Structures are given as structure tokens and as C-alpha cells.
Amino acid sequence: MMCLQDDAIQKIQKMNITEKFNVLFNELDHCTEIEQKQKIEEIREIMDEMDEDEIESIFTINNLNKIGKMIEEKNMTLDRAILLSKHIGYCKALTGAWSDHYYDSELSKRFEKMIVEEDEKKEEKNERLLVDLCECHLITSKCFIPDNVIVICMLHLLKAASNKKENEETQKEVEMALVASSNIWYWVEIKQERYINEIKEIIEYHQKRHNLSRFAYQSAWDFLINRFNFDKRLGGMIMNELHFVREAVKELEDLTRCVDWKKKKEEMSREEAKEANVVKRWIRTLKSFFEACNLWNKELAGLVSSVVNVFRVAKDSHREICRRCIHSLKEAAISKSVKIEDLLKSRSMDVVFEELHQPTLSDEINLYCFRFFEGPSRKLEESTDDEIDEAKRKRLKRNVFEKMENEGFEDVIISFEEIFSFLVYKFECTIPGYSTDYFVNV
CATH class of the missing domain: 1.25.40 (Serine Threonine Protein Phosphatase 5, Tetratricopeptide repeat)
Incomplete structure (x- = not known):
């Protein structure tokens, strides 16, 4: 009997991970x-x-x-x-x-x-x-x-996540409650009074006491940024009271130092793999933030830079994270809250140029890269920002133009022109159909 059990154990050990689960x-x-x-x-x-x-x-x-x-x-x-x-x-x-x-x-x-x-x-x-x-x-x-079930769940989960007992068991319970809450997708509209005090207190308490795991803290922000998509009134609190930009930059800096990015996913320890996954979630959260944000502050260039830094460390072994970085940078480039100077200072253009020069690119990455360059082009041609005088606008145009010229952007974008209509059809999106729409004329 023992031999049969040993044989069964050895058989399971030889299986791949999915087969073992099944x-x-x-x-x-x-x-x-x-x-x-x-x-x-x-x-x-x-x-x-x-x-x-x-x-x-x-x-x-x-x-x-x-x-x-x-x-x-x-x-x-x-x-x-x-x-x-x-x-x-x-x-x-x-x-x-x-x-x-x-x-x-x-x-x-x-x-x-x-x-x-x-x-x-x-x-x-x-x-x-x-x-x-x-x-x-x-x-x-x-x-x-259903909305009524979401409201029931959210009220009970935010109450559970507000538990301030400092022990391992409580931390796990709080993390699970926040991760579940963050799964309420951004198109679900919820009235502020049902969540605002609780989630604000959870975030502020962590900023003072550091009682949450990294995954739990990211999930708390994920929940709030998802609400931001529906309720732009949250912008002042997110930016100025809870200091989202500063916190996100700090978290990404700390997390990227915890991972040996030279390792592939399958070579990482369990803890490293978890931290890498939390980085991936942060990048997704930033994509949603850039989509929703309509306020500018001087820290935004640093936030875009943090996405660029993640791309740099992950580019050799973690292409899924890189894809998400390009998606996030695309949203930053077309966002009204991110200025041309922020894109230049963050060196985000360098990253997108690097992708465009890759010998093989997915259609999705192509789309993100084209949309990225649509952003500065339109901002410089159509900007109504009264803070930028005409002399400054000309300098910015010249800087962006020279950047594109040095990278051979014109040749690259023209070589892709024949697939523009295909990308519009495949992804059901709107992108300019002519290469000149992506250029900056000086």
C-alpha cells in the first residue's frame, strides 16, 4: 500500500503545475x-x-x-x-x-x-x-x-479593511478585503458617501503607520482610482490630500528594488514573483489615473518617469509588464494633465522609440506607440494652454521635432502607414490614418 502511495506521489511530482492542480x-x-x-x-x-x-x-x-x-x-x-x-x-x-x-x-x-x-x-x-x-x-x-450586491459587498469589505489590529492574521484579512474591493471595475458608479471616508482613512492610516502589505496598499489605491474614472470631483483629494503621485512613485521605486529583474518569471522566488505582480498592477492603476486625471502638478513628470524606469528594468525578461508600461505611457501622452515638458523630461519618448525600432512588434504595441505620438503632436498644434506663450511653444515644437528627427521617426511611421486601417478595424478604435498626422511641423 505504501509503495502504491509512493508511486502516486512520484507520478504527481513529474507533472507540470497545471496537471498537478487538475x-x-x-x-x-x-x-x-x-x-x-x-x-x-x-x-x-x-x-x-x-x-x-x-x-x-x-x-x-x-x-x-x-x-x-x-x-x-x-x-x-x-x-x-x-x-x-x-x-x-x-x-x-x-x-x-x-x-x-x-x-x-x-x-x-x-x-x-x-x-x-x-x-x-x-x-x-x-x-x-x-x-x-x-x-x-x-x-x-x-x-x-448587480449594483445592490456590489453595495452590500463594498460596505462590509471596507469595514473589514478598516481593522487596525496589528497582527499577521488581521493583515491577511485586511489585504483580502482590499484586493476584493479593488476588483469593483471602473465602469461601476458608486456614490461617494458609500466609501469615501473609509477608503481615505485606510490610506491615511497606512501613510502614518505602514500597517498594510504592498499588495493591500496598491489595492486600496486601485479601488479609489477606479472610482475616479466616474467622479472627477475626487481629483483634489487624490492629488493634494492623499498625495497619490508621490505615493505611487515611492511604491514603484521600492518595489523595483525588491525584484531581480534579470530573472525570468519562472526563475523568481515566490516573494519576488508577488512583488513583480504588484508592480504590474501599479502600472495598470497609473494607466487608469492618466485616463481620469484632469489636474496638473509638478510631480507628474516624476510619475511618468517611474513608468519609464519600470520599463527599463523589465524590458529584457518581462514583456507583459513592458506592454502595460507602453499602454500607460500612451495614456499619459494623450492626457490633458500631462504636459509636453513632462514627456520630454521623463524620457518617455525614448522608450516608445525603442519599441518602434524593435524587429517584431505586436499589433497592440503598434497601436499604443502611434497613439503616444498622436498626443504631443495634437497638443503642440491645438493647445489652448494660456500659460504657454508662442515663443515657448515654438521651442517645444523644435525640441520635439529634433527628437523625432534624430530617432528616424518619419521613416518608421511611414513604413507603418499601410497597417493603420487594419489596427482601427482590429481594435475598434480611432487613430489618424495618415503619417503626417503624427508629425510635429516647425
Whole structure:
């Protein structure tokens, strides 16, 4: 019997990480309680080693329905189902994996029904269960959650995230609540009074006491910047009271020092991989910030520079992070809040030129690069900024023109002109269709 068990263990060890997950996951509903507990712990450890593509491969409607069925048939306790579901969602959020299968699953319907029923109880409401269910529900889905359920979840999660006890268990609970809250996507409109005091206090308390993990702190900002897309009134508080730009620059500087960027993803330690994923999330948050921001301050050039620095350290081994950096820089270039001087000072143009000169480029990167140069071109031709006199505008035009000329931009952009219409069709976007629209005329 022992030999058979040893053979099974050796067989699992030889499998790739996704195969190991599938074997253990498929055994969950026909094993003893003790074995099931052990397998769930093994599954959680396996998921901690997975990257974005591997998480997407296991985040299937069949697997989600299987968890729901095990709860229904009492082959798994609700506590264990919650533990497993939360960890799947946590890894999905951390790696940036994208999948909407959860919404169509029986597990989603079960959790949503339980959330509403528990919240409507007048007496003996189980707050811990509510928080757990809300975390499971939000952290595994980005779309299609009804507004009333989002409000219920957000209120309970921000309350949980406001816990100031300083111990490891509380920190993990706070992190999970903030990560789940940050998964409320930017197109969901929520009234300020439902969240503003809580999230502001969470951020300010961390700035004084440093009580949050890096992932939790990034998630708190992610939640707030997502609200910024709908409510531009938040701009003053975000920029001037909570000092988002300064905080984001500091976090990215600290995080980039924690990672050996020469290593590929599969060579990194678990902690390094987590920090690299948090960097990737910050870059996504900055992209959303540049989209929404309509205020300028002198620190913005430093924020754009921080994205450039991440691109520099990641360019050899982490192309997905580089792609996100170019996307973020594109949003900065076309943003009304970022000035031409900020783009020049940050050396963001150098990075985009480097990408355009690559022998092979994805269509998506091409699109971002073209949109980037559309930004300064339009700003210099159409700017109504009264702070820039005509002499200064001419100097800026000359500086940008010389930069483009030195990099051979005209030849590059002309060589791509034939694919402009294809990119417009493929990405359903609007970009200038003629190469001259990207040039700066002096």
C-alpha cells in the first residue's frame, strides 16, 4: 500500500503545475475529510506558483461548478469551499488573469443568493460569513454583479479593511478585503458617501503607520482610482490630500528594488514573483489615473518617469509588464494633465522609440506607440494652454521635432502607414490614418 502511495506521489511530482492542480482538484469530492483538507492546502501552494496563463487555464466554469456542486452535495464544507474559492480569486487578482467564467457558474449564483439572504437578516447576522462570501464573490469576478450586491459587498469589505489590529492574521484579512474591493471595475458608479471616508482613512492610516502589505496598499489605491474614472470631483483629494503621485512613485521605486529583474518569471522566488505582480498592477492603476486625471502638478513628470524606469528594468525578461508600461505611457501622452515638458523630461519618448525600432512588434504595441505620438503632436498644434506663450511653444515644437528627427521617426511611421486601417478595424478604435498626422511641423 505504501509503495502504491509512493508511486502516486512520484507520478504527481513529474507533472507540470497545471496537471498537478487538475489531479488534486478532481480528487476533492471522493476522499476523506482529512485527505481533502490536505489536498486543499497542496492546491493553494500550487496556485501560488502559477503565472497569469496558468491561472486562466484552471479558472474554468467546470471547476467553479464543481465547487458549487460539492457544497450542494455536502462533499465539501462551506468553510473549505470559501477558503479554496478565495485563494483562486486572490491568485487571479494578483497575476492579472482575465476570465469571466465565474459569473456564469452555479457557484456565483449560490454565493450571491447567500450574500443577499445573510445581509437581510434582522438578527444574528453572521458578519464573518458575510465578509468571506463578499470576498469570494468580488475577488473572482470583474463584471455583471448587480449594483445592490456590489453595495452590500463594498460596505462590509471596507469595514473589514478598516481593522487596525496589528497582527499577521488581521493583515491577511485586511489585504483580502482590499484586493476584493479593488476588483469593483471602473465602469461601476458608486456614490461617494458609500466609501469615501473609509477608503481615505485606510490610506491615511497606512501613510502614518505602514500597517498594510504592498499588495493591500496598491489595492486600496486601485479601488479609489477606479472610482475616479466616474467622479472627477475626487481629483483634489487624490492629488493634494492623499498625495497619490508621490505615493505611487515611492511604491514603484521600492518595489523595483525588491525584484531581480534579470530573472525570468519562472526563475523568481515566490516573494519576488508577488512583488513583480504588484508592480504590474501599479502600472495598470497609473494607466487608469492618466485616463481620469484632469489636474496638473509638478510631480507628474516624476510619475511618468517611474513608468519609464519600470520599463527599463523589465524590458529584457518581462514583456507583459513592458506592454502595460507602453499602454500607460500612451495614456499619459494623450492626457490633458500631462504636459509636453513632462514627456520630454521623463524620457518617455525614448522608450516608445525603442519599441518602434524593435524587429517584431505586436499589433497592440503598434497601436499604443502611434497613439503616444498622436498626443504631443495634437497638443503642440491645438493647445489652448494660456500659460504657454508662442515663443515657448515654438521651442517645444523644435525640441520635439529634433527628437523625432534624430530617432528616424518619419521613416518608421511611414513604413507603418499601410497597417493603420487594419489596427482601427482590429481594435475598434480611432487613430489618424495618415503619417503626417503624427508629425510635429516647425
